[in-house]
Each structure stands twice: as C-alpha cells, then as structure tokens.
Amino acid sequence: MTVKPLSHELLRPLCDPQQFAFETTAELEELTEILGQGRALDAVRFGIGMKRDGYNLYALGPAGIGKHTVVQQVLEKQAQQQTPADDWCYVHNFQDHQKPVALRLPAGRGATLRRDMEVLIQDLRTSIPAMLESDEYRAQVQEIDEELKGKQEQAFADIQKQAEQEEMVILNTPHGFAVAPTRAGEVLSPKEFEQLSKEERQHKEQVINRLQEQLAAFLEQIPRLHKERREKLREVERKFTMSAVGHLIDELKKKYQDLTPVTQYLDAVEGDIVENVKDFRAREEGAATPLTLAFQGAPSFTRYRVNTLVDHGGAQGAPIVYEDNPSFANLLGRVEHSAQFGALITDFTLIKAGALHRANGGYLMLDMRKVLMQPYAWEGLKRALRSQEISIESLGQMLGLLSTVSLEPEPIPLDVKVVLMGERILYYLLCAYDPDFRELFKVAADFDDRVERNPENNLLYARLIGTLARKGGLRPFDRTAVAHVIEQSARLASDAEKLSTHMQSTADLLREADYWAERAKRKAVCAADVQCAIDGQIRRADRLRERLYEEIKRGxxxxxxxxxxxxxxxxxxxxxxxxxxxxxxxxxxxxxxxxxxxxxxxxxxxxxxxxxxxxxxxxxxxxxxxxxxxxxxxxxxxxxxxxxxxxxxxxxxxxxxxxxxxxxxxxxxxxxxxxxxxxxxxxxxxxxxxxxxxxxxxxxxxxxxxxxxxxxxxxxxxxxxxxxxxxxxxxxxxxxxxxxxxxxxxxxxxxxxxxxxxxxxxxxxxxxxxxxxxxxxxxxxxxxxxxxxxxxxxxxxxxxxxxx
Amino acid sequence: MNDRHTIHRVLVALDASPHSRAALKAAAELAADLQAELLGMFIEDINLLRLAQLPCAREVAYATRGIRAVDSQRLENTLRMQAAQLEHMLATVAQGRNVPWSFRVSRGHVAKELLAAAEEGDVLVLGRVGTSVMQRTRLGSTAQTVVAMARHTVVFLEHGVELGVPVLVLFDGTEGAMRAMVTAARLTRGDERNLVVLLASDDRDTQQRLQQQASSRLAAQGRGARFCPLAPGTISLINAVKREGGKALVLAGDHALAKEKTLADLMRQVRCPVVLVR
The missing domain is CATH 3.30.230.10 (Ribosomal Protein S5; domain 2)
Structure with missing residues (x-):
C-alpha cells in the first residue's frame, strides 16, 4: 500500500473568480437576508411573535458574529408594524405624597398633559389672585367682617349702655376690662366710695358683678364669632376660587375625557388648589427672603407638575431600546435627590426612567455579560419580568440598608420583550444554575459561526461583502478580491467546505483591504489588497512565532x-x-x-x-x-x-x-x-x-x-x-x-x-x-x-x- | 402751624397696642422729614389707678375670660414695665432714623395730658386706642377728645397702615383747606408729583377756580401738584384715595368730615392715615 501525496488543488480549494458574473461588488444588490443564520432567525422571529409570558430571547453565539445587528434588524422590521408604546407620567399623589401616581397616556399625550398643566397653573397664578382681589370678593369679605364687628360691637354697646345707666364706666386694664363706678364721668376715689351708704355700695357691687359676668360672656363668644367668620371667609374664598379654577379644569377634563385616570387626577388637582388657595395668594404679598422661603417653605407649585417619564411623542412603531450600561438603576429607573441646605430631598419630579420604562410596549436589548457584571441588575431584571411590573426602588432600599424617607412610586405594568445577547457558555451556565432563567428566557437563538461553502453561498457572500463595503463607505471589491475573501473566510472557519459567519472578522478584513487599496491608489479592492491585509494581520501578531522559529533555526x-x-x-x-x-x-x-x-x-x-x-x-x-x-x-x-x-x-x-x-x-x-x-x-x-x-x-x-x-x-x-x-x-x-x-x-x-x-x-x-x-x-x-x-x-x- | 419753621416737635401718644406702634413709626418718619424732635408720651390712666384702689376692683381678662381682683401694686408694676418697654421701643425707632427724641410719663386723663403737653407748632400723632373688640363706628375716647379740643395738626393712624406718599388733600377753597394743602405739600418728600389736590366740586367752573387758587398758592411757595376733580360725598373721596393708592389723606380741621362720628367711618374705609390740619 502506497500513500500518494495530496494534489496541491486539495491543499487549498480555490474560489474561482470566474464563477462571478460581476466585475466589482458595486454591481451587486444589497444583501437583506442574513447569511447562514436561519436557525437563529427563526428563533428570533418565533420569540418576537410569541405573546406569552416568559418567551424572552437569548441570542447566543461568539462575540463579533453579528448578533446585535441581526436582532436589531429583525426587531426594527417587527416594531415598525406595531403601534407606538404608551407614554407614562408620574404625578403627585394628593392622598399620599410619598406614593406618586403613574398615569398611562397614548403616545405623545404625556407631553401634552405636562404642557397643559403648566399653562393651567400659570393661568391660575394670575386668575386666582385677580379673582380674590376683585371688588366683589372684597365686598363679600367686608360684609363678613362687618357682620362680625357689628355683632361684637352691639354686644359691647349693650353692656356699655347698661353701665352708663348705672353710672358705671368700662375701662381697659392692661390685660382686660374692668367696671368702675363713676360720678360725673370720673371714677370714684376710694374715699368717695367709702362715703356711699352700705346699700349703695352693695348695689354698686351687684351691678359691677353683673356687668363683669356679662363682659365675661361677651369675651366668651368672641372666639366662636371669629371661628364663624373664618368659616364664612373660607366658604367665600372657596366659591371664588372654584369659579376661577372650575372652567379651566373642566376644559382639561373634556380634553382628556377618554382617559379616566387623568380626569380623576384633574379632580384631585382641583380639590387641592381649592384647599391650598393661599399658595396662589402668597406670591402677591412677597417680602419673603430666599432664606425664610427655604425654611418656612415657599409656596410650591411643583406638586401640580407632570413628570413625563417616557415620552413616545413622534415615535414610529414600538420602541427598541439597547441599554449599553445595564446597571440596576439604568434598567429599573431611580429616584434622584437634590441637596437643599445640606439635606437631601426628593419628589416625584425627580423620578427617572430606566431602560425597562423606555422599552415598555416594545423591545429591550441587553448584553448578558454586562448585565451579570452589574450588581443586582440581573436579579432586578428577573423580578421585573416575573412580576410584570416595574417598581422603582434604590439598591439601598432593596437591601434594607437605608430607611430614609423616600418615594414609593406606583409600579408600572410591564409588557416588554427582552433580548439578551451573549456567549454560549453564559447561556449554558445560566441554564444549569439559575432556575429562573429557563422560565423567563424560553427562546434561545443560537447563532451559527459557519455556513456551507457552495456556489450559492459564495454569491451571497459576495453580496454580503458588497453590502458591508457600502455600509462602511469602502471601495467596491473586484471579483478576485471577493474570491480571496471567501478563501480567507474558509480558512477562518478552519474548513475548506465552510465559510465563517463571523461578521466582525470579515468586516475587519474588508476595512483593512480597503486601506491597502487606498495606499495603492486603486479604485476597487483587488486580491492583492486582501492578501496585504491578511499578511498585515499576521505580521502584527507573529512576534512570538518569529522568535520561536528563530530559536529552532539557531538550534x-x-x-x-x-x-x-x-x-x-x-x-x-x-x-x-x-x-x-x-x-x-x-x-x-x-x-x-x-x-x-x-x-x-x-x-x-x-x-x-x-x-x-x-x-x-x-x-x-x-x-x-x-x-x-x-x-x-x-x-x-x-x-x-x-x-x-x-x-x-x-x-x-x-x-x-x-x-x-x-x-x-x-x-x-x-x-x-x-x-x-x-x-x-x-x-x-x-x-x-x-x-x-x-x-x-x-x-x-x-x-x-x-x-x-x-x-x-x-x-x-x-x-x-x-x-x-x-x-x-x-x-x-x-x-x-x-x-x-x-x-x-x-x-x-x-x-x-x-x-x-x-x-x-x-x-x-x-x-x-x-x-x-x-x-x-x-x-x-x-x-x-x-x-x-x-x-x-x-x-x-x-x-x-x-x-x- | 402754617409755617414750616414753626414745627419743632412731633408728639406721639404711646400705649401697648399695635396701633400705637404704627403711630410711633409714622411719627418718627414725620419727625425725620420735618427735622423735628420726637416726644413720646406714656400716660397712665388716672381712672384705672383709682379703680385699682376700690375694694370692688376686678377685671375680666381677655385671654382667660376669668374674673380676678385688680391689685393696685401689680397695676403700677405693669404700667412701669410698659413704660420701660415703650421707651426702649421709642429709642430704637428714633435712633434708627437719627431723630432727637425724648420720653415722658405722666398720669391723668390721656387726652387731657396729651393736649396739655402739646405746645404751639407741635404735631400730634395718635394711633387708635384700644383693643380689636371695640370701637368701630366710634373713635376712642382719647381720639374723641383730641378731635374735639386739639388746636394742633393731628395724624390718626391704625395698625397696618403707613404714612407715606402720595399725599391726597381735600381742597374746597376755604382757609382751612388752604392750610391743609400747604401742610400736605410738606409731606411729599420734595416731589410735587406726590401731591394730589382733590378739587371738591361737581361744577366745572368751580373746579377751575379752585385749581387756580390752589396752584397759585403752591406756586408762591415754589411747589406744584396734580389736580383731580372730586364729586362731593364721602364715597367719591374714598374711591379717589383707593384709586390713587394714597398713603396720607389731609383734611382741614374745620371740615365737616373732621368730626368724631364721620372721621372714624372715613378712616376705616380709606385704610390710610388721616391728617387733620388746624
């Protein structure tokens, strides 16, 4: 048995440039489909189409294979056919200010509501003081004051009259009233008093006692009269405020009548304005310094503001969000604080949206490695997906480390499709060790790193080269260059019968070949440029190889x-x-x-x-x-x-x-x-x-x-x-x-x-x-x-x- | 009193009421404007002291509504304490405006003592006396007496209003009105735009005549003013004060409004200091 050396054709099955009908890739149409990722694509499409709980996706494959691009493309196509997601706003909770209320509005109407509320408050800040400055209001207040004073004076005048009839005078003492017997308008001296007969003295004392009791009764009724006055004033104030607020609020309620939570909120706003009308008046009196305002609390209209957490106004289709830094707070949102005189304070306007909020109603793309590297981000994401709602709380709160007063914003219902992208090893490790993972990420989109090398795929690959060149602003590749890239792709796949689908390597090679073509002042990239690029890549990396071979040569x-x-x-x-x-x-x-x-x-x-x-x-x-x-x-x-x-x-x-x-x-x-x-x-x-x-x-x-x-x-x-x-x-x-x-x-x-x-x-x-x-x-x-x-x-x- | 050089003292009656504090402030401003001396008076009411010596002396307290005996000694102490506080307050206010000041305590009938202390050329400043539960349609007895008996220019104020500009003067062509206008011109802090002469007549010719009369008198002193026709009647006067945002209303002491009954009503409605010029 004799073994013959392999023919040189078998050592490098060449890609014949003549099989291509084009001169350069500029003639080729764009490659819209994704080369060799049929399985992954089917999985992604299935995952997106499946509207059941837990059918989130995990796109697995080596880094640089193009998972992100592929997923993004598919999602964009799908998202365009969907309606834009709803806007979400946080507004003040007038019952419990620590629990801001979440409002859901159709896309774009969140921002409208915010502007409407700003205009409303601006209007009220002029119309309420104007209403309360009006002659009509003043007249009514005066009427109430007059009534009170009239009652008081009448009562006092009655006592005074009785006193005069009995030859008495009512005097102001430093702390109250006293009744003194008089003669010819002068208070009796002790001596004169002594000279009175016993009966007279007794009579005078009786009168004094009676008058004093009447005075006490008179003073007794004053607080009640004042209370009555305050209530009446309040009622008048309420009536006038209502007439200033009512029609403005009614206009808004009409505008948002299709959104019951919004009209309920507007009702609460109306009630609060009427209750706190003093805030609208306080400005008119002015004279408060910034310091007193800080400590006594300036009349604040912040509570009537609308925090547009997510604004999809002008959006085309459902949102697709890629969060590059998926920290716990960036995913789930956070409540910020501002420092005021050394203290940290917060309110609902400082609630900031996370990626889940922005992607709600659409798609969220995340790198699994990054998620796992951020403390508690994975746990937070899983909890949100499992409970299907986004609750904003700080890590400190979640871990029970902080118990300072903070906000508990109303959780927002979550409807999002999450696509995680990562290496295969992470997928298999999570499958093995995290029982939640399979439950929440039921669809695995496994990206293949190689594809069959045949004439059809060669042509697709040529179109891919053309597309990448066009997108990257590179020169077109001539057919010899395409053939050479295909051969290099087979080499990358370590298989003469396969082509690598590792997009990053291919794209790098194309860019570097373009560089060499530019150096050679060529209009199209040729095979020599591709070879230059390959040689350059090896040359840059082969220091150790060179040393090793040198040592072999030197013995x-x-x-x-x-x-x-x-x-x-x-x-x-x-x-x-x-x-x-x-x-x-x-x-x-x-x-x-x-x-x-x-x-x-x-x-x-x-x-x-x-x-x-x-x-x-x-x-x-x-x-x-x-x-x-x-x-x-x-x-x-x-x-x-x-x-x-x-x-x-x-x-x-x-x-x-x-x-x-x-x-x-x-x-x-x-x-x-x-x-x-x-x-x-x-x-x-x-x-x-x-x-x-x-x-x-x-x-x-x-x-x-x-x-x-x-x-x-x-x-x-x-x-x-x-x-x-x-x-x-x-x-x-x-x-x-x-x-x-x-x-x-x-x-x-x-x-x-x-x-x-x-x-x-x-x-x-x-x-x-x-x-x-x-x-x-x-x-x-x-x-x-x-x-x-x-x-x-x-x-x-x-x-x-x-x-x- | 017609000549500015004769005003050498502003007299202010002080008690513990908020009205009195407003009066003190206004008096100090006035003294500073007129470069006059400020005399604060605290008058211990003789009737009250007498009462305290009676066996049946008792008071009904405002706050607790309880009836308790009036102790002569305690009353004396309280009055002394009030006097010390008022003197301190006077010193603070006067020094704040760099006005020479003095403080006097006397005992007797408030109005009588006040008038007795006043000399030729003094201006009296009087806060309304008493507590909030009393006196609306009537002035206090002190004010009544002062209105009736004073031969001096008197400024009436109450808590919450300040003496300032613009100054409005009611002018009907009488000699008293003329004096009132001249005094008003002195309160304008040197700016003639701050003086508004209200020409009290509904007849156009009369108004013109009054304006000529007034302007020539002011011109003689090198002064000027704005003129506004004013229909007769208290209502139109009140409206004019409100419209102009008046911070002082000057009336001739012999004007029909400058009577005890009408004055109280007027003051309540215009909510600005009223100056009676004699």
Whole structure:
C-alpha cells in the first residue's frame, strides 16, 4: 500500500473568480437576508411573535458574529408594524405624597398633559389672585367682617349702655376690662366710695358683678364669632376660587375625557388648589427672603407638575431600546435627590426612567455579560419580568440598608420583550444554575459561526461583502478580491467546505483591504489588497512565532528536518495567542526496554499533560498490547516525551506521532526527520481527525524553510482532515513544485511506512507479520523482551531489571 | 402751624397696642422729614389707678375670660414695665432714623395730658386706642377728645397702615383747606408729583377756580401738584384715595368730615392715615 501525496488543488480549494458574473461588488444588490443564520432567525422571529409570558430571547453565539445587528434588524422590521408604546407620567399623589401616581397616556399625550398643566397653573397664578382681589370678593369679605364687628360691637354697646345707666364706666386694664363706678364721668376715689351708704355700695357691687359676668360672656363668644367668620371667609374664598379654577379644569377634563385616570387626577388637582388657595395668594404679598422661603417653605407649585417619564411623542412603531450600561438603576429607573441646605430631598419630579420604562410596549436589548457584571441588575431584571411590573426602588432600599424617607412610586405594568445577547457558555451556565432563567428566557437563538461553502453561498457572500463595503463607505471589491475573501473566510472557519459567519472578522478584513487599496491608489479592492491585509494581520501578531522559529533555526530548540533517527519523530502542536494561532513542531522521542508492560508518559508523570493527552497515551499502549502481545504479557517499559516542552501539553493529536516514535524505537527503524506527523490514533490503529491542521502544516513548512532549502519535507495528516485544508498560497506553491508534500493517512501502518520507508506489514491468520516489515520487527522485539522477562522471573531475578 | 419753621416737635401718644406702634413709626418718619424732635408720651390712666384702689376692683381678662381682683401694686408694676418697654421701643425707632427724641410719663386723663403737653407748632400723632373688640363706628375716647379740643395738626393712624406718599388733600377753597394743602405739600418728600389736590366740586367752573387758587398758592411757595376733580360725598373721596393708592389723606380741621362720628367711618374705609390740619 502506497500513500500518494495530496494534489496541491486539495491543499487549498480555490474560489474561482470566474464563477462571478460581476466585475466589482458595486454591481451587486444589497444583501437583506442574513447569511447562514436561519436557525437563529427563526428563533428570533418565533420569540418576537410569541405573546406569552416568559418567551424572552437569548441570542447566543461568539462575540463579533453579528448578533446585535441581526436582532436589531429583525426587531426594527417587527416594531415598525406595531403601534407606538404608551407614554407614562408620574404625578403627585394628593392622598399620599410619598406614593406618586403613574398615569398611562397614548403616545405623545404625556407631553401634552405636562404642557397643559403648566399653562393651567400659570393661568391660575394670575386668575386666582385677580379673582380674590376683585371688588366683589372684597365686598363679600367686608360684609363678613362687618357682620362680625357689628355683632361684637352691639354686644359691647349693650353692656356699655347698661353701665352708663348705672353710672358705671368700662375701662381697659392692661390685660382686660374692668367696671368702675363713676360720678360725673370720673371714677370714684376710694374715699368717695367709702362715703356711699352700705346699700349703695352693695348695689354698686351687684351691678359691677353683673356687668363683669356679662363682659365675661361677651369675651366668651368672641372666639366662636371669629371661628364663624373664618368659616364664612373660607366658604367665600372657596366659591371664588372654584369659579376661577372650575372652567379651566373642566376644559382639561373634556380634553382628556377618554382617559379616566387623568380626569380623576384633574379632580384631585382641583380639590387641592381649592384647599391650598393661599399658595396662589402668597406670591402677591412677597417680602419673603430666599432664606425664610427655604425654611418656612415657599409656596410650591411643583406638586401640580407632570413628570413625563417616557415620552413616545413622534415615535414610529414600538420602541427598541439597547441599554449599553445595564446597571440596576439604568434598567429599573431611580429616584434622584437634590441637596437643599445640606439635606437631601426628593419628589416625584425627580423620578427617572430606566431602560425597562423606555422599552415598555416594545423591545429591550441587553448584553448578558454586562448585565451579570452589574450588581443586582440581573436579579432586578428577573423580578421585573416575573412580576410584570416595574417598581422603582434604590439598591439601598432593596437591601434594607437605608430607611430614609423616600418615594414609593406606583409600579408600572410591564409588557416588554427582552433580548439578551451573549456567549454560549453564559447561556449554558445560566441554564444549569439559575432556575429562573429557563422560565423567563424560553427562546434561545443560537447563532451559527459557519455556513456551507457552495456556489450559492459564495454569491451571497459576495453580496454580503458588497453590502458591508457600502455600509462602511469602502471601495467596491473586484471579483478576485471577493474570491480571496471567501478563501480567507474558509480558512477562518478552519474548513475548506465552510465559510465563517463571523461578521466582525470579515468586516475587519474588508476595512483593512480597503486601506491597502487606498495606499495603492486603486479604485476597487483587488486580491492583492486582501492578501496585504491578511499578511498585515499576521505580521502584527507573529512576534512570538518569529522568535520561536528563530530559536529552532539557531538550534536552541532541537528540531531536525533532514536525516533519519530511531525513536524520534516531529510532532506538531498549535499555539493560540489571542486571535492568532500558529503551528509549532515538537520533537517527540520514545525509549523502550524490558519491563512490566507500562508506557510512561513523562508529561503526565510531571503533571504537564492534560487528561486528553494522557488518554491518547493509554490508548496507544493498549494498541501495542492488543496488536503485538495478544498471547503473552507485554514485557515492555517505554517512555514518551515532548522534548523541550515546558508547559502544559493537551490534546491527543500527537498520539500517532508518539506511537510512531515508539514503534521506531522498538523496531529500531529510523524515522525520516524531514517528515512531521499529526493525528490521533484509536485502539485499532486507525488515524483520527485533529484540529488546527492548517496551522500545523504551515508551522512545519516555515520551520523547514527557515532551517534550509525545501526539498523533500512532508507532513502526515489524518485523511479525515483533508477537507479542512486551506493552506497558505506559498505552501501550496511549494507542494505544486514537488518540494513539500502532504500525505493523508488512515492507519498507523500507513504512517510508519511513510516515516520509515519500510513496509508496515500486515498480519497473517496467526497474527504473524511478514519478515522485514516494521511490525515484524516490533513483534520480534516484544517477544524477545517477553522471553527475557520470563527468564528473569524463573531465575528469581524479577525486580532487578536492567536499566536502559 | 402754617409755617414750616414753626414745627419743632412731633408728639406721639404711646400705649401697648399695635396701633400705637404704627403711630410711633409714622411719627418718627414725620419727625425725620420735618427735622423735628420726637416726644413720646406714656400716660397712665388716672381712672384705672383709682379703680385699682376700690375694694370692688376686678377685671375680666381677655385671654382667660376669668374674673380676678385688680391689685393696685401689680397695676403700677405693669404700667412701669410698659413704660420701660415703650421707651426702649421709642429709642430704637428714633435712633434708627437719627431723630432727637425724648420720653415722658405722666398720669391723668390721656387726652387731657396729651393736649396739655402739646405746645404751639407741635404735631400730634395718635394711633387708635384700644383693643380689636371695640370701637368701630366710634373713635376712642382719647381720639374723641383730641378731635374735639386739639388746636394742633393731628395724624390718626391704625395698625397696618403707613404714612407715606402720595399725599391726597381735600381742597374746597376755604382757609382751612388752604392750610391743609400747604401742610400736605410738606409731606411729599420734595416731589410735587406726590401731591394730589382733590378739587371738591361737581361744577366745572368751580373746579377751575379752585385749581387756580390752589396752584397759585403752591406756586408762591415754589411747589406744584396734580389736580383731580372730586364729586362731593364721602364715597367719591374714598374711591379717589383707593384709586390713587394714597398713603396720607389731609383734611382741614374745620371740615365737616373732621368730626368724631364721620372721621372714624372715613378712616376705616380709606385704610390710610388721616391728617387733620388746624
């Protein structure tokens, strides 16, 4: 069995520019559909259309795949067909000022109500004082005053008259009234009083007592009379205020008659104005300083204002809100405070809307990562969605840390479709650990990061390039550039048969290619510009790769690219640094000696090997036993190591290389060092697919090129990985020139045969291999080791094995 | 009293009522304007002191409505205390306006004492006396006596009104009215626009004659005024004061309105100080 090198066409399935009928992407129509996201789109549309509780969306996929754009597009389309959401206003609660009332009005009428109320209060501030300054009002007040005074004076005059008849006078003392007996208008002196007869004195005292009692009764009734006066004044004031307020309020009530809560509010406003008409008069008297106003409370008309929390006036369709900073307060709204003389005060006008308020009746888009990073934002969002209403309270209140008097705004009913966008891992973690999550976010829109590469999709991709170029203000791309971008997209997808749908990478590439086209003063971007952009991206990221290859070239890191050696093979690994990945050849060596049938993976022994790597080594040791030592103990002690590896080794992609090194060591069959091998092996010796095949091949090519002229180097890859090949153009050119080969292998036998140049050998019915083959040599060596072990154990020499 | 140089003192009767405080303030303003001395008088009512010595002396208190004995000693103390407070108040107000002042306490009938203290060329300033429960259609007995007996210019005020400009004067061509107008001109703080001469007649010719008469008299003193015709009757006078926003109404002491009964009514309705010029 001879394995032939892969044809260079398979190493980089090209995208033929001739398949495109256009010259540049400027001729192509806009791509309105979304490439390759059928599943996610269906999910988004379903989620939007489903009007049941809990059918919120989670758009999952890697960052940069275009989730935001896609979701936004779909939402915009849907929102345009919907009616604008209602406005929400907070107004003063005249029954309980700490619980502002929420009013719902059709879009645009919230702002109208606010203006109407401002005008109303302005009007009243002139019309009420005018009404209370009117002659009619004054006359009525005067009438009441006169009535009171008349009653008082009449009563007093009666007493005075009686006093005069009895020759008495009523005097003002510093604190009250006194009745004194007189003669000829003068108060009697004590002496004159003494000279009166006893009867006269007694009579005078009786009169004085009587008059004093009458005076006391007179004083007694004064507060009652004043109270009556106040009540009457109040009634008159009320009557006049009503006549000033009534028709204005009635006009407003008529305007808002279709909105019962608003008319109820207006009723309350009317009642409050009538009750507090003094506020409207106070201004006229003036003379208050700012300081006294601050402490005594200036007549405030704030309570008649309307806080338009959400104003959808002029909006087309339902709202779509993206909150970039989804903190607890930004999501659920907050009550602000203003400082006045060192104290923090608040009222309903300081209630501020959150994203949920603005999106109510429409759609809210949030980045899941940001939501989770903001303290309590996720909990707050869930609570709002679960209770279907937005209650505004501060974090301090929610946690019970603050108990200062604040507002408790009336909760607003919530009807919103929330679209969370985030990575897949967050979705799966939330599914596993947050029981609320599945209940509230029932629809997952899973964004695919790759799409089939076929002529139809190639054309769609060309249109996508055209659309992105147009939106980004870039030059049009000619067909060669489009073909090159498509090839690069396949490379990004790590699959020759797929295209990447990672929009951010594509858009970056287009922008950078445009930059190079501009530098070259070209009107359209061509393939060379795209290549410049790709090379530029690599150049910017490959400092470490360069250092590594340099050290290989200088012999610091030992890699052979020519000659033959037993028990030593070039393995290939991939290093991922940020967005940039590159292949690194590693020398893998194996030693074998007499032992108890164990294969020691040195990486695992020192805990530098990951679980999958260890699994690969265990598989190969069992492959050895199964193939070569079915009827006798595997009397082998082997060790495998990644030379000059000082970090973690993970993955099983080196297991073919390790097995080849071990077989080479056992068979003493030297391995060609011009070859490198990658692939994992199973217990039956079949070679299985691995990842990063392109980087691995290119890595080995680059190292060989750095060390000397390319001629006979080759890389062995699993046959299953051929479809993933999307190699660099220089590698493909070397292959076409016969200087560099890529072999696709399916079994370990093919690998060892290619590496050693010896036949692998197939077992006959008895399990014996043909003489001279690698497998025969391995089998013989294992038999010998088994025999030696038997000798040792029979001679009691077990445990004193010879050290190799 | 016709000559400004003869005014050398403003006399104000003080008691503990708010009216009296308004009177003090106005008197101080007046004294400052006329560069005159301010004399505050506190008169202890002899009748009250006599009463206190009677065995049957009792008072009905305003606040508690209780009846209690009037103690002579306590009354004396209270009066002394009031006098001290009033003197302090007088000092504060007068010094605030840089007016020379003196304070006098006497005992007797309030009006009589006041008139006895007044000399030629004094102006008397009188707040309405008494408490809010009394006296509407009637002036207090003090004011009655002063109106009836004073040979001086008297300013009547009550709590809540201030003496100021514009000054309105009722002019009917009599000699008394002429004197009133000249006095009014002195209260205008040097701005003739502040003087409004109300020409009391419904006859156009008479009005013109009165205006000529008044303006030539004012011109002789280098003064001027605005003139307004005024129909006869109290109502039109009251309306004129309200319309002009008058802060002083000057009447001749011998005018028919300057009688005890009509004056009280007038003062209540115009809500501005009334000046009777004699």
């Amino acid at each position: 610091t890191i030992l890699i052979d690219s020519e000659g033959e050696k037993s028990g030593q093979v070039n393995g290939l690994s991939v290093l991922q640094l940020g967005d940039f990945a590159f292949g690194q050849p590693s020398r893998i060596t194996a030693t074998a000696r007499l032992g108890k049938g164990e294969v020691v993976d040195i990486e695992r022994e020192v805990e530098l090997g990951g679980a999958i790597h260890s699994k690969g080594v265990l598989i190969l040791s069992n492959f050895m036993a199964a193939r070569y030592a079915q009827n006798e103990p595997l009397s082998l002690s082997a060790s495998l190591v990644f030379e000059q590896s000082y970090g973690m080794v993970e993955g099983d992609s080196a297991s073919v290389a390790e097995l080849c090194a071990l077989l080479s060591a056992l068979a003493d069959a030297p391995i060609k060092q011009a070859f490198a091998v990658t692939g994992s092996v199973n217990q039956h010796g079949q070679v299985q697919a691995i990842g990063g095949v392109n980087e691995k091949i290119e890595g080995f090519y680059d190292v060989c090129k750095a060390k000397g002229p390319i001629g006979e180097q080759a890389v062995l890859i699993p046959a299953a990985n051929v479809k993933h090949l999307m190699l660099r153009e220089d590698v493909v050119a070397a292959a076409a020139a016969g200087q560099f080969c890529v072999y696709a292998i399916e079994t370990i036998d093919e690998a060892i045969s290619l590496l050693t140049g010896l036949p692998a050998g197939a077992a006959d019915a008895h399990g014996n291999f043909p003489e001279g083959s690698v497998n025969y040599r391995v089998q013989q060596r294992l038999k010998e080791l088994s025999r030696l072990r038997k000798e040792y154990s029979e001679g009691g020499k077990e445990g004193s094995e010879q050290r190799s």
